[in-house]
Each structure stands twice: as C-alpha cells, then as structure tokens.
Amino acid sequence: MTAVARAARFVPSPAGIGLARYVVLRNVTAFRRAWLLLLSGFVEPVFYLFSIGVGLGALVRTVTTDSGTVVPYAEFVAPALLAASAMNGAIADSTYNVFFKLRYQRLYDAILATPVGPRDIAVGEILWSLMRGALYSAMFLAVAWVAGLVHSWWALLAVPAALLVGLAFGAVGMFATTFMSSWQHFDYITLAVQPMFLFSATFFPLSTYPEALQWLVAATPLYHGVALERSLVLGEVSWGLLWHVGYLAALGVVGVVGTSRRIATLLLT
Amino acid sequence: MTDDVLLHARGLTKSFGDFTAVDGIDVLVRRGEAFGFLGPNGAGKSSTMKMVGCVSPATGGELRILGMDPAVDGPAIRARLGVCPQQDMLDEDLSVEENLWVYGRFFGLSRREVRARTDKLLDFAQLTERRHDRVEPLSGGMKRRLTIARALVNNPEVLLLDEPTTGLDPQARHVLWDRLYRLKRDGVTLIITTHYMDEAEQLCDRLVVMDHGRIVAEGSPRQLIDTYSTREVVELRFAVDEQERHVEAVRGVADRVEELPDRLLVYTADGDDTLAALHDRGVRPLSALVRRSTLEDVFLHLTGRSLVD
Numbered sequence: 001m002t003a004v005a006r007a008a009r010f011v012p013s014p015a016g017i018g019l020a021r022y023v024v025l026r027n028v029t030a031f032r033r034a035w036l037l038l039l040s041g042f043v044e045p046v047f048y049l050f051s052i053g054v055g056l057g058a059l060v061r062t063v064t065t066d067s068g069t070v071v072p073y074a075e076f077v078a079p080a081l082l083a084a085s086a087m088n089g090a091i092a093d094s095t096y097n098v099f100f101k102l103r104y105q106r107l108y109d110a111i112l113a114t115p116v117g118p119r120d121i122a123v124g125e126i127l128w129s130l131m132r133g134a135l136y137s138a139m140f141l142a143v144a145w146v147a148g149l150v151h152s153w154w155a156l157l158a159v160p161a162a163l164l165v166g167l168a169f170g171a172v173g174m175f176a177t178t179f180m181s182s183w184q185h186f187d188y189i190t191l192a193v194q195p196m197f198l199f200s201a202t203f204f205p206l207s208t209y210p211e212a213l214q215w216l217v218a219a220t221p222l223y224h225g226v227a228l229e230r231s232l233v234l235g236e237v238s239w240g241l242l243w244h245v246g247y248l249a250a251l252g253v254v255g256v257v258g259t260s261r262r263i264a265t266l267l268l269t
Numbered sequence: 270m271t272d273d274v275l276l277h278a279r280g281l282t283k284s285f286g287d288f289t290a291v292d293g294i295d296v297l298v299r300r301g302e303a304f305g306f307l308g309p310n311g312a313g314k315s316s317t318m319k320m321v322g323c324v325s326p327a328t329g330g331e332l333r334i335l336g337m338d339p340a341v342d343g344p345a346i347r348a349r350l351g352v353c354p355q356q357d358m359l360d361e362d363l364s365v366e367e368n369l370w371v372y373g374r375f376f377g378l379s380r381r382e383v384r385a386r387t388d389k390l391l392d393f394a395q396l397t398e399r400r401h402d403r404v405e406p407l408s409g410g411m412k413r414r415l416t417i418a419r420a421l422v423n424n425p426e427v428l429l430l431d432e433p434t435t436g437l438d439p440q441a442r443h444v445l446w447d448r449l450y451r452l453k454r455d456g457v458t459l460i461i462t463t464h465y466m467d468e469a470e471q472l473c474d475r476l477v478v479m480d481h482g483r484i485v486a487e488g489s490p491r492q493l494i495d496t497y498s499t500r501e502v503v504e505l506r507f508a509v510d511e512q513e514r515h516v517e518a519v520r521g522v523a524d525r526v527e528e529l530p531d532r533l534l535v536y537t538a539d540g541d542d543t544l545a546a547l548h549d550r551g552v553r554p555l556s557a558l559v560r561r562s563t564l565e566d567v568f569l570h571l572t573g574r575s576l577v578d
Binding site: 019025029105106107110111112115269 | 285322324325326343344345347348350352354356358359360361362363367370371372374375376377423
C-alpha cells in the first residue's frame with residue numbers, strides 16, 4: 001500500500017509529507033459505525049454474477065474467448081464482473097464521497113491546516129478506496145470459487161489486478177471530481193461509466209464487435225481491466241498482460257498527480 | 270530577541286486577480302501576546318489569517334512565522350500552529366472525541382499521546398459529557414469550543430482565531446472568552462480577527478485596525494481610544510426627523526459630532542457637562558446616554574464608517 005505513496009513521491013506534485021495513512025485512519029474511524037454500508041459494495045457484483053452469469057448462462061451455455069478457448073458463459077463473465085465492480089466501487093468512492101468532503105463538509109480545508117498536504121489527501125483517499133476494493137474483490141472471488149467458476153491458481157492474482165483497476169478509476173475519477181461544481185456534473189460520470197460497463201468486452205468477446213469498433217473498445221480503460229482479469233481467472237497468462245498493467249498504472253499516476261494539484265489549486269489559494 | 274517574535278510581516282500583500290485583499294501590511298507579534306486584527310467584513314483580516322496559517326501563499330512582501338518562511342517550511346510551521354477557522358469545519362462523520370483523536374494524528378502524534386490529551390481538552394471545552402455524541406446536534410457554542418479544543422490538540426505555540434465568536438449568543442460568547450483568557454494565562458500566543466469592538470477590547474493586548482486591506486491604526490485598545498477618541502461619548506436620540514434640526518446646536522458644545530442614521534454621537538471629555546450645556550441651549554433629546562469611548566468610536570473616527578452595519 002505504501003508503494004503508491006512511494007511512487008507518488010517520485011513524480012513532481014504538490015507537497016505531502018507522508019501523512020496519507022492518517023487520512024486513511026480518518027476514513028476507517030468514520031466507517032466504524034457504518035460497517036454495514038461497506039457490504040453494499042459487495043452484493044452488487046454478486047447479484048450480477050447470478051442473474052447474468054448463471055441465469056443467462058443457462059441459455060447461452062458456452063463462449064469462445066478472444067484467445068480461442070471455449071468456456072462456460074458464467075466463467076467468461078465472472079472475471080469481467082470483478083473488473084467492473086472494482087471500477088464501480090472506485091468511482092463511487094472517488095466521485096460522490098470526495099465531492100461531498102471537498103465542497104460541503106469542507107473536510108480537506110480542516111485537514112490542510114495541519115502538516116498534512118494536498119498529496120497526502122489524494123494518496124490517502126485512493127488508498128482507502130483500494131482497501132475497500134481489496135475486500136470486495138476477495139469476497140467476490142471467494143463466491144465465484146464456491147460457485148465452481150474458478151479453476152486456475154492464477155486467479156489469486158485477480159485481487160491485486162482488481163486493485164490496479166480500482167487505482168486507475170479511483171484516481172481519474174477523483175481528478176474529474178475536482179473540476180465539478182454541482183451535482184448535475186455527475187451525469188457526465190454516469191455517461192462515461194455506463195457504456196464502458198456494458199461494452200468493454202464485459203458480456204461478450206471483443207471479436208463479436210465490427211472491426212471498426214474493436215479498436216475503440218480496446219482503447220477504454222475498463223477493457224484493459226476486463227482483459228487482465230479474464231486472463232488471470234481463466235489461467236491464460238502471457239507477457240502481453242503487462243500492457244494492460246502498464247495502461248492502468250499510468251492512469252493511476254496521472255490521476256493521483258492531477259488530483260493533488262487540483263486540491264492545492266482549489267484550497268490553497 | 271528575535272526568538273521572541275512569533276510573527277513578522279513586512280509589506281505583506283495578497284491579491285486575487287485585480288483585487289488586492291491585503292495591501293502591504295506590517296505586523297509584529299511577540300510570544301505571549303494576544304494580538305488582534307480588527308476591521309469590517311472585507312477588510313482583509315481573513316486573507317491575512319490564511320497566509321499566517323500557511324494555507325495561502327503571499328502575493329508579495331515578507332512573512333516569517335516562528336522564524337520560518339511559509340513558502341518553504343509550511344508543514345513545519347503548521348505543526349506548531351493551532352487554527353480555529355471562521356466556519357467550524359468539524360468532521361460530522363465522527364464523534365466529539367474522535368474529532369480530537371483523528372485531528373491529533375494528522376500532526377503525527379501517537380495514539381497514546383492523543384488519547385491522553387483528549388481528556389484534558391474535553392474538560393477544557395466543557396464537553397466531557399458529550400464525548401461520545403455526534404457533532405451535528407451540538408449547539409453553536411459547543412461546536413465552537415470543540416473547534417478550539419481541536420486546534421489545541423498539538424499544544425500549539427500560537428493559536429489563530431478567525432472571528433471566534435461570530436454567530437454565538439451572548440452567553441456562549443462569554444463562556445468562550447473565559448476559555449481564551451485561560452489559554453492566554455497559560456502562555457499561548459493568540460492571534461484574533463474580529464469585527465466586534467467589545468471582543469477586541471476584552472481579549473487583545475495590542476491590535477491593528479484594518480480597512481480596505483491596509484492598517485489604519487495600531488496600538489493597545491486604551492492607546493487607540495486615547496489617540497483617536499475622547500474620554501466619554503454622549504449618545505443622543507431624537508424623535509423621527511428631529512435630529513437634523515438639532516445638529517448645529519450640538520456641534521457648538523462638543524469636540525466632534527458623528528451623525529448616524531438613528532442617533533448623534535457627541536465626543537467630549539465630560540459627558541455630564543455636555544448634557545448640561547445642551548440643556549441650557551434648549552436641546553431636548555428623547556434619550557441621552559453617557560458612556561466611555563470604545564474601539565467602535567475609534568473605527569468611526571478613522572474611517573467615517575460604522576463597523577457593524
């Protein structure tokens with residue numbers, strides 16, 4: 001978890017002095033009374049898994065993946081839902097929650113009066129979001145395993161991969177949030193997230209798209225998350241996966257640096 | 270000697286685009302002082318406080334806090350400051366005591382240190398019985414006291430208070446003043462902004478009067494009153510539309526007369542003598558009040574405007 005903090009220190013960005021963990025601690029304390037809320041992030045992908053994966057899977061039976069293997073539909077969809085839920089969780093955390101803290105609760109104004117700097121806040125909020133994401137992904141993976149949808153040991157790497165997806169979307173989502181001034185602006189987030197959820201080769205393989213659209217799909221961040229998760233859970237591992245890792249990590253760095261700068265611009269005037 | 274100087278500003282300026290909020294002020298605050306920035310809304314007090322609190326970079330001039338430069342050592346300075354902002358900005362997701370715990374950790378204090386200080390601070394803020402409660406239902410005075418307690422969690426050498434009693438009822442204000450006296454007695458340097466004259470007179474050893482981003486006067490409350498006002502003031506109220514008619518007669522008996530919409534302020538060394546003289550001239554106000562000069566009178570004299578509109 002400090003790897004993110006360390007990485008953030010090497011790129012030029014506004015001051016932070018390694019106090020991000022106390023921003024995490026603040027969130028942990030706030031959630032001690034609301035731990036039931038934590039569970040909400042877990043049930044959604046499980047519902048999808050059983051309605052679409054298992055329910056629809058009974059009609060579709062099998063799918064030929066982009067790497068050419070034939071797998072039961074539920075096994076095809078489960079890793080994609082893992083990626084999608086990592087995205088949804090990170091977006092919810094980094095947009096609605098951060099917007100409220102930034103504009104209404106004035107939480108960050110109060111924190112910036114202490115030695116904590118803007119980068120500590122950005123890194124701390126992302127870390128907290130990732131901790132929740134790790135919990136959700138692990139639980140989801142356990143459910144998928146119990147349901148008999150996981151056969152490869154590579155699937156254990158699906159949890160850190162989900163964190164990478166969370167990092168990318170959380171950081172970029174938070175960056176976007178710092179530009180928002182009203183709740184209406186959240187419609188833009190929905191506008192970006194919804195189609196990604198449906199069309200990032202989540203529910204059907206990339207090969208089913210017309211060729212012209214394939215490159216567009218392959219350019220979206222969720223596609224990289226889905227492709228990475230699917231390869232790991234199905235055990236189809238190759239060096240090519242590093243391309244997905246690099247893409248998502250780069251988004252994460254851009255988001256964290258951008259967010260720190262924006263917090264400084266907005267609050268340290 | 271310089272060890273003694275906690276805050277030193279020279280030609281300090283803050284601009285937002287074309288607007289100059291703070292226009293080249295010189296300020297010096299020594300350890301143990303209670304120092305005030307007095308002025309109406311928009312005078313530049315809060316902008317000054319933000320620069321001193323190291324959350325707003327100066328546009329120009331020189332600023333040293335605890336001997337350090339905020340542009341370089343912001344976190345190190347903030348570690349030794351306590352900040353009580355104008356809005357409470359308490360963490361409403363946390364309980365009263367959690368607000369202190371969590372805030373203390375932001376200063377890098379250990380869990381044990383923070384817990385030990387929390388008991389003392391809750392006692393100081395008279396909130397021990399509410400320690401497990403959520404923040405939201407607390408009264409305005411309680412929230413304000415909790416904000417001050419929170420600002421004290423790092424044992425600051427300087428406590429910055431931006432309009433500490435604005436919006437509080439009179440009783441809550443007196444409770445708060447009492448708490449601030451205690452801090453002062455314990456050697457904490459207080460830097461206060463206010464637009465309340467009585468507050469400045471009660472709390473400040475020394476103050477500057479600000480208007481339009483500039484310092485227009487400086488001194489102890491007593492010095493300012495002696496320099497810019499008379500010993501006593503007579504407030505005269507007349508029936509509606511009568512005031513106009515009496516102004517000339519009143520001017521004849523006093524050093525200075527200020528016309529406010531609802532009353533005349535007559536500046537004089539001896540209020541009772543003045544009243545007698547007015548009586549002799551046939552001036553019959555509805556009511557007449559003799560009082561001592563306050564900082565309000567100083568401000569009126571310096572700017573020609575009343576402080577609280």
